Amino acid sequence: MHTARKLKFTRVVFTGDLLRPFAYGNEWESATWKNIRWLQALVAPHLERLGVDHRSLTWDPQLHPKKSTYFDAPALYDRLGLELGMASWTTLASLKSAPEALIDQLAPTVKDAIVIGYEMPDVMLDALTDLGVPYIDVVLHAVRFMPDLIFSMRTNHPELHESLSFNTVQEADILSRAADIKAKAAWMPAPVDAAPGSLVIFGQVHGDRSLVATNGGGFCSLESHLQELVELCHAHAHAYFKPHPYDVHESPSVRAIRHIGSVEFTSANAYHLMAQDNIRTIAALNSSCLFEARYFDKEVVRFKPCLYDFDAHHGPRGGLPGALLSQTPSWLDAAFWGELLSLEAVPSLAVAQWMPDRLRRTMNADWGYGQIGKVVA
Secondary structure: OOOOOOOOOOEEEEEEOOOOEEEEOOEEEEOOHHHHHHHHHHHHHHHHHHOOEEEEEEOOOOOOOOOEEEOOHHHHHHHOOOOOOHHHHHHHHOOOOOOHHHHHHHHHHHOOOEEEEEOOOHHHHHHHHHOOOOEEEEEEOOOOOOOOOOEEEEEOOHHHHHHHHHHOOOHHHHHHHHHHHHHHHOOOOOOOOOOOOEEEEEOOOOOOHHHEOOOOOOEOOHHHHHHHHHHHHHOOOOEEEEOOOOOOOOOHHHHHHHOOOOEEEOOOOHHHHHOOOOEEEEEEOOOHHHHHHHHHOOEEEEOOOOOOOOOOOOOOEOOEOOOOEEEOHHHHOHHHHHHHHOOOOOOOOOOOOOOOOHHHHHOOOOOOOHHHHHHOO
16 A cells, blocks of 8 residues: 555545436436546556545446445436436536535535546536535546547646646647657648648537537537638638548538538548648637647637637636646556645656557547557557
8 A cells, every 4th residue: 555645635536527418218327427437447446555435426327336426417407497408418517606406416425525527517616616625627638649648637726736737748749749640641642632721620529518509508510600611611722521420420510511512521530631731721610629730730710619728727716727737647657646645746756658549448539540640659
């Protein structure tokens, strides 16, 4: 057992977006119970080495009796007078202030613990802050072309924020990786016959939380920006549309693109496209590709604000979490958690070595990186 440091936090609760439903046949189930299981499975062994008690709070159909507490999301929706479903979830996901019913339902499990959650919505973060509970929110970073996935963390606890700041991924490493991809692409046939000054529009999964409308419900799509898209296409030599591989065949965004006859659909690899000199501009609602495009020297057109700001650097303030801090692979080591939970603001003892595709495999998230990423691994 790790005993080198006196731990300030000795009980952890793993959770995530407890409110999001998923249609399973004629019923609704949690859309995020797998994310919570994933996070607990990765981090729990390190906590056990440190002697830290842990359990999950989850709307999970198959609870582990010793490691999990059931969160009755249907009962919460009922208490809030909302019908369980995606429409009501978008309303909750757009809230900044937590309803009392949510605060009351979280309180018994999270009391006297630190919460480690996967991409918790603002309404949950506000509830935890109202309860005086420190948290670490784990968020998938927008850059997906490194040897493995990057995760960022944000917290409402100033000392935790300071500790997390010592393990951030260096910008030079991301630029170097993008250079590798551009160099490899130089040897490969062009994925599309793009004229100089061309445009690529990237699609997204309809129903993703990043597309929740900020006016209180529903989802945004490219249909709301049809005239802007037409003008954008006219301003470029040629336009391509890259649908998201997980998007439904005729989502609202796909329908919008089909209205513009001059746009050519492509299934080419996203990074292969961005590595082309003749592609001048990348456009999307708020896809992570827009953030990645900077590393390939592309102009960017964004139709909706990003869900997360990966460029911010501020600490926790006014009850809000600090900026998201990208984390090196050291977070997959017990030494990282020993330092973090003891509030030691020092560089991690773990060696931050990339193990190619380690997290990518655990998340079953191999799409998009594929033929480009593997060849420079």
